[in-house]
Amino acid sequence: xxxxxxxxxxxxxxxxxxxxxxxxxxxxxxxxxxxxxxxxxxxxxxxxxxxxxxxxxxxxxxxxxxxxxxxxxxxxxxxxxxxxxxxxxxxxxxxxxxxxxxxxxxxxxxxxxxxxxxxxxxxxxxxxxxxxxxxxxxxxxxxxxxxxxxxxxxxxxxxxxxxxxxxxxxxxxxxxxxxxxxxxxxxxxxxxxxxxxxxxxxxxxxxxxxxxxxxxxxx
Numbered sequence: 043x044x045x046x047x048x049x050x051x052x053x054x055x056x057x058x059x060x061x062x063x064x065x066x067x068x069x070x071x072x073x074x075x076x077x078x079x080x081x082x083x084x085x086x087x088x089x090x091x092x093x094x095x096x097x098x099x100x101x102x103x104x105x106x107x108x109x110x111x112x113x114x115x116x117x118x119x120x121x122x123x124x125x126x127x128x129x130x131x132x133x134x135x136x137x138x139x140x141x142x143x144x145x146x147x148x149x150x151x152x153x154x155x156x157x158x159x160x161x162x163x164x165x166x167x168x169x170x171x172x173x174x175x176x177x178x179x180x181x182x183x184x185x186x187x188x189x190x191x192x193x194x195x196x197x198x199x200x201x202x203x204x205x206x207x208x209x210x211x212x213x214x215x216x217x218x219x220x221x222x223x224x225x226x227x228x229x230x231x232x233x234x235x236x237x238x239x240x241x242x243x244x245x246x247x248x249x250x251x252x253x254x255x256x257x258x259x260x261x
Contacts, residue, residue, distance in 0.1 A: 043195035050249055053087035055188040057242045058181045064235055065125065065135060066178035068118050071111045074231070078106050086238065089245045098237030105230035120229040132226035133219055133236075137175035140215035151175065155211050159183075162203045177219060180212045184246070205252055208243075213254035216243060 043051075060082075063073065077083070083103035089095055124133045134140075142149030152175050159165070159174065164183055172179065184207070190200035217240065224236035247254065 043191075047249065048192070048195075050089070050245070051188055051192055053089060054242065054246050054249070055185060055192060057087065057238075058185040058188060061235075061239055061242065062178050062181035062185060064178075065176075065181065068121050068126070069114065069231075071114050074109060074114065074117060075111070077102070077231075078109055082106075089241060090248075092241050092244065094237045094241040094244070098234045098241060101230045101234035101237065105234060117229055117231055120227060120232050123228070124223055124226060124232060133223035135177040135219060136173050137177075137180075137211065137215050138173070140218055151211070158206060158211060162199070164203070175211070177216065180207070180216070183207060201250075205250060208247060208250070208254070209252050210255055213243060213247060213252070214256065217254075 083099055083106045086095075086099055086102065122128070123131065125131050125135050136152075137155070138149040138152045141151035152173060155175050164186070166174070166179060166182065184204065187200045187204040187207070190197050191204070194200070220236045220240045220243075224233055224240075227233040227236060246252075
Protein backbone atom coordinates (compact mmCIF):
# COMPACT_ATOMS: atom_id res chain seq x y z
CA UNK A 43 0.00 0.00 0.00
CA UNK A 44 1.47 3.36 -1.05
CA UNK A 45 1.59 6.38 1.25
CA UNK A 46 -1.11 8.04 -0.85
CA UNK A 47 -3.42 5.06 -0.51
CA UNK A 48 -2.75 4.86 3.22
CA UNK A 49 -3.67 8.53 3.63
CA UNK A 50 -6.88 8.04 1.67
CA UNK A 51 -7.76 4.99 3.77
CA UNK A 52 -7.15 7.01 6.94
CA UNK A 53 -9.52 9.73 5.74
CA UNK A 54 -12.14 7.22 4.60
CA UNK A 55 -11.87 5.35 7.89
CA UNK A 56 -12.60 8.53 9.86
CA UNK A 57 -15.55 9.39 7.62
CA UNK A 58 -17.04 5.89 7.87
CA UNK A 59 -17.06 6.06 11.67
CA UNK A 60 -18.70 9.49 11.62
CA UNK A 61 -21.35 8.48 9.08
CA UNK A 62 -22.19 5.40 11.13
CA UNK A 63 -23.08 7.61 14.08
CA UNK A 64 -24.94 10.18 11.97
CA UNK A 65 -27.23 7.61 10.36
CA UNK A 66 -27.72 5.28 13.32
CA UNK A 67 -29.87 7.44 15.57
CA UNK A 68 -31.61 10.77 16.04
CA UNK A 69 -29.29 13.77 16.35
CA UNK A 70 -28.69 15.40 19.72
CA UNK A 71 -27.41 18.82 20.70
CA UNK A 72 -24.09 17.19 21.58
CA UNK A 73 -23.79 15.33 18.27
CA UNK A 74 -24.49 18.47 16.24
CA UNK A 75 -22.23 20.52 18.48
CA UNK A 76 -19.45 18.06 17.69
CA UNK A 77 -19.59 19.19 14.06
CA UNK A 78 -19.41 22.79 15.20
CA UNK A 79 -16.65 22.38 17.78
CA UNK A 80 -14.44 20.43 15.36
CA UNK A 81 -15.19 22.73 12.40
CA UNK A 82 -16.04 19.73 10.26
CA UNK A 83 -17.28 21.96 7.46
CA UNK A 84 -13.66 23.09 7.08
CA UNK A 85 -11.91 19.92 8.19
CA UNK A 86 -13.95 17.34 6.29
CA UNK A 87 -11.47 15.59 3.96
CA UNK A 88 -11.39 16.95 0.42
CA UNK A 89 -10.61 13.44 -0.92
CA UNK A 90 -10.55 13.96 -4.70
CA UNK A 91 -12.35 17.32 -4.61
CA UNK A 92 -15.51 16.20 -6.37
CA UNK A 93 -18.52 18.43 -6.97
CA UNK A 94 -20.51 16.47 -4.36
CA UNK A 95 -17.74 17.02 -1.82
CA UNK A 96 -17.59 20.75 -2.51
CA UNK A 97 -21.36 21.24 -2.40
CA UNK A 98 -21.67 19.12 0.72
CA UNK A 99 -19.04 21.16 2.55
CA UNK A 100 -20.69 24.45 1.52
CA UNK A 101 -24.06 23.26 2.84
CA UNK A 102 -22.47 22.01 6.04
CA UNK A 103 -20.71 25.35 6.50
CA UNK A 104 -23.98 27.23 5.99
CA UNK A 105 -25.68 25.04 8.58
CA UNK A 106 -22.90 25.29 11.16
CA UNK A 107 -22.58 29.07 10.78
CA UNK A 108 -26.16 29.59 11.97
CA UNK A 109 -26.48 26.59 14.35
CA UNK A 110 -28.09 27.19 17.72
CA UNK A 111 -29.05 24.44 20.20
CA UNK A 112 -32.70 25.50 20.14
CA UNK A 113 -32.82 24.32 16.50
CA UNK A 114 -32.36 20.69 17.50
CA UNK A 115 -36.05 19.81 17.14
CA UNK A 116 -35.97 20.94 13.51
CA UNK A 117 -33.00 18.66 12.83
CA UNK A 118 -34.63 15.77 14.69
CA UNK A 119 -37.82 16.17 12.65
CA UNK A 120 -35.75 16.05 9.48
CA UNK A 121 -34.00 12.87 10.58
CA UNK A 122 -37.36 11.29 11.40
CA UNK A 123 -39.07 12.08 8.12
CA UNK A 124 -36.03 10.97 6.15
CA UNK A 125 -34.87 7.81 7.89
CA UNK A 126 -37.21 6.68 10.64
CA UNK A 127 -40.87 7.65 10.56
CA UNK A 128 -43.63 7.77 11.76
CA UNK A 129 -45.00 6.42 8.55
CA UNK A 130 -42.80 5.46 5.63
CA UNK A 131 -39.47 7.32 5.67
CA UNK A 132 -38.68 9.32 2.54
CA UNK A 133 -35.21 7.75 2.31
CA UNK A 134 -35.59 4.29 3.77
CA UNK A 135 -32.18 3.19 5.11
CA UNK A 136 -32.55 -0.58 4.56
CA UNK A 137 -31.07 -2.29 1.51
CA UNK A 138 -33.84 -4.88 1.10
CA UNK A 139 -36.37 -2.13 0.35
CA UNK A 140 -34.42 -1.29 -2.81
CA UNK A 141 -33.14 -4.72 -3.80
CA UNK A 142 -36.19 -6.96 -3.36
CA UNK A 143 -39.15 -7.34 -5.67
CA UNK A 144 -41.55 -6.93 -2.75
CA UNK A 145 -39.68 -3.87 -1.41
CA UNK A 146 -40.02 -5.10 2.16
CA UNK A 147 -37.70 -5.43 5.13
CA UNK A 148 -35.67 -8.59 5.70
CA UNK A 149 -36.14 -9.89 2.17
CA UNK A 150 -33.83 -12.26 0.29
CA UNK A 151 -31.05 -9.68 0.01
CA UNK A 152 -30.99 -9.43 3.81
CA UNK A 153 -30.65 -13.19 4.09
CA UNK A 154 -27.73 -13.10 1.66
CA UNK A 155 -26.10 -10.29 3.65
CA UNK A 156 -26.48 -12.22 6.91
CA UNK A 157 -24.86 -15.22 5.22
CA UNK A 158 -21.98 -12.99 4.08
CA UNK A 159 -21.48 -11.59 7.60
CA UNK A 160 -21.43 -15.09 9.04
CA UNK A 161 -18.88 -16.21 6.44
CA UNK A 162 -16.50 -13.40 7.36
CA UNK A 163 -17.18 -13.49 11.12
CA UNK A 164 -18.78 -10.03 11.24
CA UNK A 165 -21.18 -9.29 14.10
CA UNK A 166 -22.78 -6.32 15.84
CA UNK A 167 -23.42 -5.29 19.42
CA UNK A 168 -26.49 -3.08 19.12
CA UNK A 169 -28.42 -1.32 21.85
CA UNK A 170 -31.65 -2.12 20.01
CA UNK A 171 -32.69 -4.46 17.22
CA UNK A 172 -32.05 -3.20 13.71
CA UNK A 173 -32.12 -5.05 10.36
CA UNK A 174 -28.52 -5.83 9.42
CA UNK A 175 -28.89 -4.02 6.08
CA UNK A 176 -29.37 -0.61 7.71
CA UNK A 177 -27.05 1.92 6.08
CA UNK A 178 -25.45 2.83 9.42
CA UNK A 179 -24.34 -0.76 9.96
CA UNK A 180 -22.67 -0.85 6.54
CA UNK A 181 -20.57 2.13 7.62
CA UNK A 182 -19.71 0.33 10.84
CA UNK A 183 -18.44 -2.69 8.89
CA UNK A 184 -16.52 -0.46 6.47
CA UNK A 185 -14.94 1.21 9.50
CA UNK A 186 -13.86 -2.18 10.90
CA UNK A 187 -12.50 -3.49 7.60
CA UNK A 188 -10.58 -0.31 6.78
CA UNK A 189 -9.00 -0.49 10.23
CA UNK A 190 -7.88 -4.05 9.48
CA UNK A 191 -6.33 -2.89 6.20
CA UNK A 192 -4.56 -0.01 7.93
CA UNK A 193 -3.20 -2.42 10.55
CA UNK A 194 -2.21 -4.99 7.93
CA UNK A 195 -2.12 -3.74 4.30
CA UNK A 196 -1.70 -7.33 3.05
CA UNK A 197 -4.81 -8.57 4.90
CA UNK A 198 -6.46 -10.30 1.92
CA UNK A 199 -9.46 -11.49 3.93
CA UNK A 200 -10.36 -7.94 4.99
CA UNK A 201 -9.87 -6.60 1.46
CA UNK A 202 -11.97 -9.38 -0.08
CA UNK A 203 -14.71 -8.80 2.48
CA UNK A 204 -14.76 -5.06 1.77
CA UNK A 205 -14.93 -5.62 -1.98
CA UNK A 206 -17.85 -8.05 -1.70
CA UNK A 207 -19.66 -5.85 0.82
CA UNK A 208 -19.50 -2.83 -1.44
CA UNK A 209 -19.89 -4.45 -4.83
CA UNK A 210 -22.73 -6.83 -4.03
CA UNK A 211 -24.51 -5.64 -0.90
CA UNK A 212 -24.26 -1.84 -0.54
CA UNK A 213 -23.37 0.16 -3.64
CA UNK A 214 -26.14 -1.29 -5.86
CA UNK A 215 -28.72 0.59 -3.76
CA UNK A 216 -27.03 3.20 -1.56
CA UNK A 217 -26.76 5.75 -4.38
CA UNK A 218 -30.59 5.79 -4.61
CA UNK A 219 -30.89 6.11 -0.85
CA UNK A 220 -28.65 9.19 -0.80
CA UNK A 221 -30.43 10.61 -3.84
CA UNK A 222 -33.78 10.41 -2.02
CA UNK A 223 -32.29 11.91 1.14
CA UNK A 224 -30.87 14.84 -0.80
CA UNK A 225 -34.19 15.38 -2.54
CA UNK A 226 -36.35 15.28 0.59
CA UNK A 227 -34.09 16.76 3.29
CA UNK A 228 -35.45 19.94 4.83
CA UNK A 229 -32.23 20.97 6.58
CA UNK A 230 -28.87 21.90 5.15
CA UNK A 231 -27.33 19.40 7.56
CA UNK A 232 -28.90 16.30 6.03
CA UNK A 233 -28.59 17.63 2.48
CA UNK A 234 -24.87 17.99 3.20
CA UNK A 235 -24.60 14.54 4.74
CA UNK A 236 -26.26 12.93 1.70
CA UNK A 237 -23.76 14.57 -0.66
CA UNK A 238 -20.73 13.84 1.51
CA UNK A 239 -21.79 10.20 1.94
CA UNK A 240 -22.18 9.83 -1.83
CA UNK A 241 -18.70 11.27 -2.29
CA UNK A 242 -17.27 8.94 0.36
CA UNK A 243 -18.70 5.85 -1.34
CA UNK A 244 -17.58 6.97 -4.79
CA UNK A 245 -14.01 7.57 -3.65
CA UNK A 246 -13.87 4.29 -1.72
CA UNK A 247 -15.13 2.35 -4.74
CA UNK A 248 -12.65 4.10 -7.03
CA UNK A 249 -9.77 3.51 -4.63
CA UNK A 250 -10.56 -0.21 -4.52
CA UNK A 251 -11.36 -0.48 -8.26
CA UNK A 252 -14.92 -1.63 -7.57
CA UNK A 253 -17.74 -1.54 -10.11
CA UNK A 254 -21.09 -2.04 -8.31
CA UNK A 255 -23.38 -4.82 -9.47
CA UNK A 256 -26.49 -3.42 -11.19
CA UNK A 257 -29.51 -3.30 -8.92
CA UNK A 258 -31.57 -5.25 -11.46
CA UNK A 259 -29.48 -8.37 -10.82
CA UNK A 260 -31.08 -8.61 -7.41
CA UNK A 261 -34.63 -8.59 -8.75
